[in-house]
Amino acid sequence: MAKKKASPKKSATKTPAMPVAERKKQAAKVVRRLEADYPDAECALTHDNAYQLLIATILSAQCTDERVNIVTEELFAKLPTPADIAGAPIAKLEKLVQSTGFFRNKAKNIKACSQALVDDHQGEVPKDLDILVNLPGVGRKTANVVLGTAFGIPTGVVVDTHVGRLSRRLGLTTNTDAVKVEKDLMEILPKPKWIEFSHRMIHHGRAICNARKAKCDDCSMKKFCPQIDV
Numbered sequence: 001m002a003k004k005k006a007s008p009k010k011s012a013t014k015t016p017a018m019p020v021a022e023r024k025k026q027a028a029k030v031v032r033r034l035e036a037d038y039p040d041a042e043c044a045l046t047h048d049n050a051y052q053l054l055i056a057t058i059l060s061a062q063c064t065d066e067r068v069n070i071v072t073e074e075l076f077a078k079l080p081t082p083a084d085i086a087g088a089p090i091a092k093l094e095k096l097v098q099s100t101g102f103f104r105n106k107a108k109n110i111k112a113c114s115q116a117l118v119d120d121h122q123g124e125v126p127k128d129l130d131i132l133v134n135l136p137g138v139g140r141k142t143a144n145v146v147l148g149t150a151f152g153i154p155t156g157v158v159v160d161t162h163v164g165r166l167s168r169r170l171g172l173t174t175n176t177d178a179v180k181v182e183k184d185l186m187e188i189l190p191k192p193k194w195i196e197f198s199h200r201m202i203h204h205g206r207a208i209c210n211a212r213k214a215k216c217d218d219c220s221m222k223k224f225c226p227q228i229d230v
Helices: 019-036 048-061 065-078 080-086 091-102 103-120 140-151 160-168 178-188 190-206
Strands: none
Touching: 019 140, 019 178, 048 065, 048 103, 048 140, 048 160, 048 190, 080 140, 091 103, 103 140, 160 178, 160 190, 178 190
16 A cells, blocks of 8 residues: 655744834834833843943853852952952852852853953953953853943843743744844844843743743734744
8 A cells, every 4th residue: 555645844934023114113112012011121140330230241151040049148258359259169169159060161250251351351341342352251242241231332232042032922023133133133223222222022921921931922012022932
């Protein structure tokens, strides 16, 4: 008996992107709603200065902010300055940051980054995007976090998993790559809104529009959200 040929799988169709003008209108609605819902939203990483924020953001990769805050409390109590972390034995750093995951790589990066600050920047965090992204362990997202939160300099839009997910669901982008998502958002958001937009989107992603089960009925944006891939 001849075997039946398997039916070809249907390829998933990608939702077409809105025109830029429509995305700008949508972004304006989102911004107004976020400002009303989360007027006091701020960075969830505990820090007292730009250096602490830099190290905390490096440690936050693939880790929750809550866990990072627990780790950095002990880390900065024992090693508060760039010179302290630069001079610490790598084994000590690995033990202190172990619970954040990928601890060997993170320990190596915060030590090398701190050493670079001591050697080249008098122990200070530079206020320049191009310089920051050349520090060990620092990518564009980390640099944007530090420049925006610590110095109030809007060099870009911070795109983490929450910002990326919500931006796609709201129709602000169709991209999944963080760099492309950031480019799309920078195109449709006023520059003075870049910093707070990310903070507020992250808060909304945690409170309402979470990854596994979005609470659409409780969302203040349900009237204009296309709910893409929800």
